[in-house]
Each structure stands twice: as structure tokens, then as C-alpha cells.
Amino acid sequence: MDDDDEASVATERELGLPMERLTLFLDRFIVSLSFLSLLTTAIARGGDPSQHPLPGVADAGDSILTRQLFEEKEPVITDEMAGGYMSNSELEEAMKEFSKRCANISRMYSIGKSVKGFPLWVMEISDKAGEEEPEPAFKFIGNVHGDEPVGRELLMLLANWLCDNYMKDPLATLIIKNIHLHILPTMNPDGFALRRRGNANNVDLNRNFPDKFFPMNDIMQTRQPETRAIMTWVKEGHFTASASLHGGALVANYPWDGSEWIRKQYNACPDDRTFRYMARVYSNSHYNMSLSKEFEGGITNGALWYPIYGGMQDWNYIHGGCFELTLEISDNKWPPANELPVLWEYNRKSMINLVASVVKTGIHGRVFSKDGHPLPASVMIKGINSMVNASSILGDYHRMLAPGAGKSYQVSVSLPGFQQKTTQILMQDSSASLDFILEPEDSSKIRRIPRILGCRCDGTDKLELVQYLRGIQLEIYIVVSICLFLFILFKRKWFLKLVNQRHIVTPKRSIV
Numbered sequence: 464m465d466d467d468d469e470a471s472v473a474t475e476r477e478l479g480l481p482m483e484r485l486t487l488f489l490d491r492f493i494v495s496l497s498f499l500s501l502l503t504t505a506i507a508r509g510g511d512p513s514q515h516p517l518p519g520v521a522d523a524g525d526s527i528l529t530r531q532l533f534e535e536k537e538p539v540i541t542d543e544m545a546g547g548y549m550s551n552s553e554l555e556e557a558m559k560e561f562s563k564r565c566a567n568i569s570r571m572y573s574i575g576k577s578v579k580g581f582p583l584w585v586m587e588i589s590d591k592a593g594e595e596e597p598e599p600a601f602k603f604i605g606n607v608h609g610d611e612p613v614g615r616e617l618l619m620l621l622a623n624w625l626c627d628n629y630m631k632d633p634l635a636t637l638i639i640k641n642i643h644l645h646i647l648p649t650m651n652p653d654g655f656a657l658r659r660r661g662n663a664n665n666v667d668l669n670r671n672f673p674d675k676f677f678p679m680n681d682i683m684q685t686r687q688p689e690t691r692a693i694m695t696w697v698k699e700g701h702f703t704a705s706a707s708l709h710g711g712a713l714v715a716n717y718p719w720d721g722s723e724w725i726r727k728q729y730n731a732c733p734d735d736r737t738f739r740y741m742a743r744v745y746s747n748s749h750y751n752m753s754l755s756k757e758f759e760g761g762i763t764n765g766a767l768w769y770p771i772y773g774g775m776q777d778w779n780y781i782h783g784g785c786f787e788l789t790l791e792i793s794d795n796k797w798p799p800a801n802e803l804p805v806l807w808e809y810n811r812k813s814m815i816n817l818v819a820s821v822v823k824t825g826i827h828g829r830v831f832s833k834d835g836h837p838l839p840a841s842v843m844i845k846g847i848n849s850m851v852n853a854s855s856i857l858g859d860y861h862r863m864l865a866p867g868a869g870k871s872y873q874v875s876v877s878l879p880g881f882q883q884k885t886t887q888i889l890m891q892d893s894s895a896s897l898d899f900i901l902e903p904e905d906s907s908k909i910r911r912i913p914r915i916l917g918c919r920c921d922g923t924d925k926l927e928l929v930q931y932l933r934g935i936q937l938e939i940y941i942v943v944s945i946c947l948f949l950f951i952l953f954k955r956k957w958f959l960k961l962v963n964q965r966h967i968v969t970p971k972r973s974i975v
């Protein structure tokens with residue numbers, strides 16, 4: 464290489480200007496990328512971005528294809544098989560009847576419409592349905608996949624059971640008095656009517672959410688109306704925990720569903736211990752889920768079973784602070800309707816115990832300013848890299864945690880404009896109560912407070928932007944890496960010279 468000095472110099476002269484531009488361009492890019500990473504780290508909820516290096520780009524299709532094979536094996540649902548299940552309009556009628564019969568403990572509302580315009584009806588069950596209370600909210604979603612209709616039937620039975628047993632059964636009473644339970648029996652009425660997995664556009668709704676690990680479903684316009692409805696609902700709802708009901712297996716599945724490795728491997732989320740506890744509550748209360756030969760204890764980490772991307776479960780945890788399980792409640796996706804009463808008996812205790820677990824465990828409380836305003840502060844536990852937010856209306860927060868008498872947690876509460884507060888709490892066997900009063904930050908930063916108090920402060924818009932930026936970040940990283948590599952490879956010497964020049968140009972700090 465040394466012999467080629469002259470040629471090199473000539474080339475350098477020729478390319479001098481563009482190269483300089485390129486360097487400047489790259490510098491700016493790298494600076495802005497570092498900034499983006501900081502932003503991401505600061506705002507993203509759940510998961511530590513630094514623990515997740517950039518995923519490989521190839522092979523992403525493989526396991527996604529594997530999942531689609533499930534679809535191809537699906538049997539055709541005959542009219543005879545569909546007999547005994549409620550049609551969409553019969554379900555709607557049953558819900559209306561329920562809210563008339565149980566008006567004292569419920570209300571009915573719609574969160575949007577399916578592609579074909581069918582309302583996505585929800586029943587809220589609570590002694591103060593529709594009112595704000597400093598209580599946790601739980602949601603159940605059935606029939607995400609059109610050809611998995613058991614959930615929608617069981618959810619209707621659950622609502623009626625709670626209504627019938629209010630003030631008679633201690634758990635029914637506890638749920639109605641202390642929790643706001645929201646039930647969406649069918650998320651995919653069009654798919655149900657068509658007796659197939661996808662919605663009316665044949666999109667699998669449980670692959671249609673923005674993904675944590677790969678930039679997908681990030682464009683609002685291509686999102687299905689059913690998915691959009693759920694996303695808005697979650698962002699406004701302040702849910703503590705939830706579960707969606709599926710069929711085709713018997714197991715309680717918990718996050719992460721996805722992984723950057725694209726192969727089957729346990730991918731623990733920051734709240735792994737709590738999620739395993741919640742999944743256990745379901746499987747242990749079930750008739751025989753915990754006896755599974757395929758899944759130890761009848762529970763599984765999603766990515767270990769088989770990774771999926773764009774799922775609803777991970778999205779809820781990351782963007783809603785909502786601890787969601789995916790429950791597979793019958794090996795047969797579409798069993799004969801005469802099996803429904805038995806399936807209800809198998810799942811009844813599980814469903815009730817899971818809902819009740821949001822008040823029986825965890826840390827609950829409210830956050831106020833010194834002058835008594837509720838604050839939408841963020842609550843974090845030392846050693847667990849995830850966050851739940853207090854509600855902006857009442858300042859109440861509900862932090863799910865696996866129970867453990869004698870276990871001690873360090874709880875930090877923070878909100879821009881206020882001093883962070885940290886305290887240690889020793890857990891008993893049940894849930895704990897912990898309120899906070901935050902002091903304003905020193906006066907130099909105080910001017911930020913009014914703006915922050917004026918907004919809803921859930922960081923929703925920021926999250927969307929960051930997510931979008933994270934999406935393009937991967938592509939930018941790859942392009943920049945390739946450019947840098949080629950640049951250094953071809954212009955090594957020129958590069959070194961440039962670096963030396965910089966050393967000279969950079970003003971030295973005085974060391975007087």
C-alpha cells in the first residue's frame with residue numbers, strides 16, 4: 464500500500480470535498496442517533512433497550528410462517544358445529560339484556576366498530592360502573608381470533624355469574640366492590656361470522672399491534688379498526704391487568720411473546736416473576752391446566768413456546784402498563800356447543816381468581832402534590848425495569864407484584880417538576896397500600912410544572928414518536944455501519960490524516 468502514495472493523494476484530492484461532506488453527514492447522524500437512543504431509554508416502558516442489541520435482519524419470516532401453518536390446518540366450521548353458539552346479534556342482545564338486568568352493577572359501551580361496522584361492545588362491571596374510583600381496572604377480551612369462540616361464550620357466563628352472586632359469594636362481591644372489570648366478549652365479530660381466524664380483511668389481529676422487537680405495524684393507516692379501537696381503549700383506560708381468551712391449546716401464556724432472536728427461547732420480561740405468578744393463578748385454579756404434559760405447570764413464556772410479533776399482549780405491557788396474559792382455554796378451537804357448560808366450570812375459578820389477584824397482591828396507592836392535587840406520576844420498583852403510571856384523574860396507581868411475605872421493595876415515584884420520592888416497603892402476604900406526596904422541584908426548574916399539569920401526561924404522543932423513530936433507527940444503523948465500513952476500508956489513510964487534523968484543530972483545555 465505504501466507504494467501507492469501518489470495515487471492515493473490524487474484520489475483524495477478528487478474526492479476531498481464529497482468525503483468531507485460525508486464525514487460531516489455521518490457525524491451529524493451519529494450524534495442524532497445517540498440522542499435518539501437516550502430518548503428511547505428514558506421514555507420506553509418495560510424492557511431495557513440496552514439489553515436488547517439490534518436484532519438480525521434475516522430469517523424474520525421463518526417463525527412467522529410457522530405460525531401461519533396453524534391457520535392452514537384449520538378445519539372448516541360447519542353449520543352443525545356452529546349451532547348452539549350465539550350469533551353476533553344474539554350476543555349483542557344478551558349483553559343488552561345483561562345490562563338491563565344488572566343495571567346496578569354494570570354499564571355497556573362501545574369502543575369502536577369492526578371493519579364491517581359491528582359495534583365492539585364492552586360491559587363494565589363494578590358497583591360504580593362508569594365512575595372514576597381509585598381502584599384497579601381489569602379487562603377480559605374474547606374471540607380475538609374469529610374461529611376461537613369459546614371465550615365469548617364464557618365471558619357472557621362470567622358476567623352473569625358475577626351479577627347473580629354479588630353480595631352472596633365473597634369473591635364476586637370483592638370484585639364488584641373493589642375492581643372495575645371490563646369485558647369485551649368479541650374483538651373480532653367479522654371473523655366469527657366468517658368462521659375464520661382473521662378479521663374481514665383477513666388480518667390476524669394478534670399480529671397487528673406495533674412490535675417491541677421489530678419495526679412493524681407502525682403505520683397508523685394500515686392498522687385494522689379493531690386494533691385501533693383496542694389501542695385507544697388501553698391508552699385511555701388505565702388498566703392494571705388483563706387477559707385475552709384463545710383456543711387451540713391449554714396453557715396460560717405470558718410475556719414476552721416476541722424476542723430479537725427469532726427462535727424459540729425463554730425471553731423474560733422485567734416482571735417475569737409477577738407474570739409467572741399470575742399465569743399460575745390461572746392454571747392452578749383450572750380443572751386440569753396445571754396437569755399439562757406439554758407445559759410445566761400449565762404455563763409458558765410466549766417466546767419459549769413460539770415467538771410471535773405484533774401481538775396484543777406485549778403491547779399492553781409496554782404501552783399500557785397493563786399486565787396481560789394470553790389464555791389458551793381449550794385444545795379444540797371450536798368444540799361442540801354442548802361442551803360449553805363444562806368448559807365454563809373448568810375455567811370459572813381461574814377467571815375469578817385472576818381478576819381478584821389485582822387487589823389481593825401488589826402495591827396500591829395514590830400520588831398527590833403538597834396542595835392535594837392528584838399527580839399522574841410514574842411508579843418504579845428498584846431492580847425491575849418497568850413502570851406503571853398513576854392515573855391523571857385520581858392519582859391512583861396499582862403495581863402488580865408476585866406476593867411474598869417478608870419481601871422488601873424499594874418504590875420510587877417521580878414526575879417531571881417534582882422531587883423524586885423513594886421508600887422501602889416490607890410486603891405481607893396480601894397487598895400493600897402506599898401513598899405519596901411529592902414536593903415541587905427547586906425554583907430553577909419550576910417553570911415546567913404548569914405545562915406538565917395541563918396535559919394528560921401519559922407520554923402517549925412521545926411514545927408513538929419514539930416507537931416510530933426506533934423503527935427507522937434499525938435501518939439507519941445498518942446504512943451508517945455499511946457506509947462507515949466502506950469509508951474506512953477504502954480511505955483508511957485519509958481518515959487517519961483527518962483524525963490527526965482534528966486533534967490539532969480541537970482547542971486544548973488550559974491546565975494552569
Ligand SMILES: *[C@@H]1O[C@H](CO)[C@@H](O)[C@H](O)[C@H]1NC(C)=O
Pocket residue numbers: 713751752754755756
Ligand atoms: C383436561 O381435561 C379434558 C376433558 O376431560 C381433556 O380432554 C384434556 O386432555 C385434559 N388435559 C390435561 C392436560 O389433562
Ligand SMILES: [Zn+2]
Pocket residue numbers: 607608611708709710
Ligand atoms: Zn387465538
